[in-house]
Structure formats: structure tokens, C-alpha cells
Amino acid sequence: MNFKHSLRELDPAFSETSKPEPFSQPELLLWNQGLAEELGLTDKLLNHEQERCAFFSGQKSAVNSSSYSFVYAGHQFGQFSGRLGDGRAHMLGEWTAKNGQLVDVQLKGSGRTPFSRAGDGLCALAPALREYLMGEAMHALGVPTTRSLSVVATGDDVMREGLVPGAVVSRVAQSHLRVGTFQWFAATEQHEALAKLCAYTLKRHYPSYILSEEALEKDHAKFPEQILKLLDAVIDKQIELVCHWQRVGFIHGVMNTDNCSIAGETIDFGPCAMLGSYHPEAVYSSIDRNGRYAFGQQPSMMNWNLARLAESLLPLLHKDVEQALALCRPLIESVPDRFDQAYYHMLAKKFGLSSFIKSTPNKTPTQSQRSLINDMLKHMQINELDYTLSFRQLKRYLEGKLSEPEIATLKQYFSGDSDKQNSLECWLNEVSADKNTAISLMAVSNPELIPRNYFVEHALDAAVKNDDLSLIKDYMLAWSEPYKERKDSFKLLGSKAEFDTNYRTFCGT
Incomplete structure (x- = not known):
């Protein structure tokens, strides 16, 4: 296997x-045969299960592999933790996929590293399986995410x-670059390394944002402008x-800056969960005692993390801190409005507001449309409705697939105040002009299946306690087509609100 090590070779400080x-x-x-094929992993080394097992447990190395671990810092639950780094991960190197994209291949749970501190550097089986399962489910849902090639039981x-x-x-x-990576080199005043890191990130992830090759040089007059372009690019990706x-309905659970990917991917699936009944304050992470990373808090926490990146x-922007702040402040202050526009555009698609999408594809809904969206979400919250199933039912209502009792229930759930028009009727008025387009929008925006917490835990229990991987494989097959319409009797469709009530997730360490 012909790995590259471009970041490691750029500067030993990384x-x-x-x-x-x-x-x-x-x-x-x-x-993960599908991912292996996407990456073009056809080396003879990977043709036999025994070879795969040895290689992806770290027992055997590629000819040019020199495993290493990255350094980074981070804010954890709002507190700066100083040097963190890959405490239980070993980088095998960078691999050029079939599409020409460079990707990182890393082993997680493979033992202690110089950054392990008091940790053992290991990973339990259940979190490893969760990482694999959730990464593939998120990929199928169309969410930018890291993915897993394999899970190897260590026998220990x-x-x-x-x-x-x-x-x-x-x-x-x-890549495994995080906001925390930039924080470490800023906090330790390694400004030359920080400048190299920025130029590298632009070349690898955001080449369209590069002003010129000269602008990537730290001593060039346009370098501060180029750094602002980098910040702007990361803002777009995080939004x-x-x-x-x-x-x-994904809840990350631990949106610390060391878990915030510069490439805009979902990374680290430790205490993550999926939203069942709609509630912005939903929290499942056992370590998030104050709801900092609740479902509805994720946009503001994204903004907070981006502010830490800007700091x-x-x-690199200016020797004078106040002047540097003046340069980047407009970008950070633009984040709430930029997210708001993207967020309501996304919700307009979920609700099938086709007239809005057709007429103003790059703008947010009108105030009346926003009010309608907010009213519908409010009714979901008040009535403790399942987030995924509610949109599915609305789509089926528009398609004429609901029975009379189901329609009556839906009207009851989305009824407005006595002096207002029924919210469901208002929604129907909005989408009725072009039902086909509305249905198409809802079909691609709203999954039929999500990896519900109950089924994830059920599959993990079977694997860990009974050495039975059949549920994981069955669920992964089903979740690989999350937008495919299913029969109502399909068991993975149902809400599991009673399970979610006392559900708690835990960090893999």
C-alpha cells in the first residue's frame, strides 16, 4: 500500500x-467492501482476511508506513484543556482514492501514544462497532462524515x-485536522507552523478559495486576506x-473544538444519539450534564467553535490584536445570519414548500413561511411527536396515502389556537399549488429510516454479549437505503420514545 505522509513531512511539529x-x-x-472499492484498495495485502486483520489492527505495517499520532488542543465543554492529541489513534498515512481525493487512514483503539496521558489508548468493542455503524448510516443519509473500513476484535x-x-x-x-489543531499552534505561539498548517489546509481542502500561490506565503501582503478566506471556507462547511x-435529527453529544473537523465532516461518534420525539433540548450524553450540546444548541455551539478558530x-492576521479582531469579526458576526438562511432553506425542503424553493432558491422563506415552519415544529414539540415520523406522515398525507383516522389524528396534532387557522391547513395551502414538486422535495429531505437509539443499542448488545453480528449487518443493510419507502409493518420504522426517555450514551474512553 502506497501511503503518503504530506502533513507529517511538512513539519515535525504536527x-x-x-x-x-x-x-x-x-x-x-x-x-467495508464498498468503501474499500471506493478507495481503490486492491493491494494484494488486502485480498485475504488474515492480511486485512493484521494490517488494520496494527500488527503488520505497509512497506512505507510509519505510524504516528497528531497533536492538537481543544476546548472541552467550554474549558481550554491544553495539549490533547491522538491519545488512542495511530495514523497509517494518506491514501489517494479512486476519485483522486486524498484521505487519511487511521487506526483507533490501537494502543498508547505520546498523547495518551492517563488513558490506556484502547477501545472497547461496543464503541468501535458504534463508530462503524453510525458512520455508514450517516453516509447513507447524505451527511458529511468519517467512515470506517474495518472493526477488528483484539482478543484482549x-x-x-x-x-x-x-x-x-x-x-x-x-483529514484529521480539527479546530483544536489550530488552537494548539496558536496557544504555543508556533506561528510559522500555524501558517504552514493554514496553507496546507487551503491546498488540500479549499483550493477554490486560494487567491494565488503567492498569497499562501506568510510574508506576502495578501496573506491575511488569504487567512480570512480560509475562515470563510470553514464557516461554509460547518454550516x-x-x-x-x-x-x-443527529445529536453529536460532544461538540468540543477537538471534535470539530476543519473539513466539515462528522467525527467521533462516542456519545452521539438520534432524535426521537422532537425537542430542541434533547440530550442523551451522560457527560453533558448542563445540556451544552443539546440538539437545539448545536448551531450556537458551531458558532462558538468557529469563534475559537478565528481566535x-x-x-496571522495582524501583529496588533485589535486590528486582527477587526479583520475577522465581520466573518464571525455573519455566522448566525448565514446559518439562519441555510437552516430555513433546509426546513423549507423538509416541509415541501415548493413555491419558495422554485422562486427563491438561494434565499430564506418569507416571514409567513417561517412562522408556519415554526408553528409546525412547535406542535411537534408540544405533542411530543417523533421528528422523523412526523415528516413522513405529512408526505404521505400529501400523497393521499393516509386513512381517515390517521388524517384526523394529524389534524389534531397540528391544530392551532382557537382564533387561528389550523396549522396543517396553512401548510396544505402552501404546498397544494405544486404537490408533485413538494412531494419530491420531502422525499429527498426526509429519511424513512434513521439509526434509532433502541436498534443501535440492541445490535451492539447482541454483538458484545452474544458474539452475534447478524443484527448489525441486517440493520446496516436496511439503513443503507434510508430514503426508500417502506411498508408500515417494517419494524425499524417505529418510534421508540419509551426507550429514549432514560437513554444515556457514553464516551468510548
């Missing part, structure tokens, strides 16, 4: 050499609440990502 530790009896549990136990089976998961990402999260870039 990483430290580290080697995966030996495991007693590695066993390949899951292999790790200590968490008790002894549990260990595993190594391989992660593929556009796109979080809009997708809000669209499908990290200040030394």
Missing part, C-alpha cells in the same frame, strides 16, 4: 511517532466499568454540516 501495540488474537469482525479485554472486549476500528477521513445534523488565526 505529529509524533507512535506504534500500535501487539494484541493476543486479532479477529476481523467487519470489513479493556477496563471500563468492568472488563469488556477490546477492538480496533479503522477510520477514513478527508452545511450542522444543517444536515438538524435535518436528520487561533489572529496572529
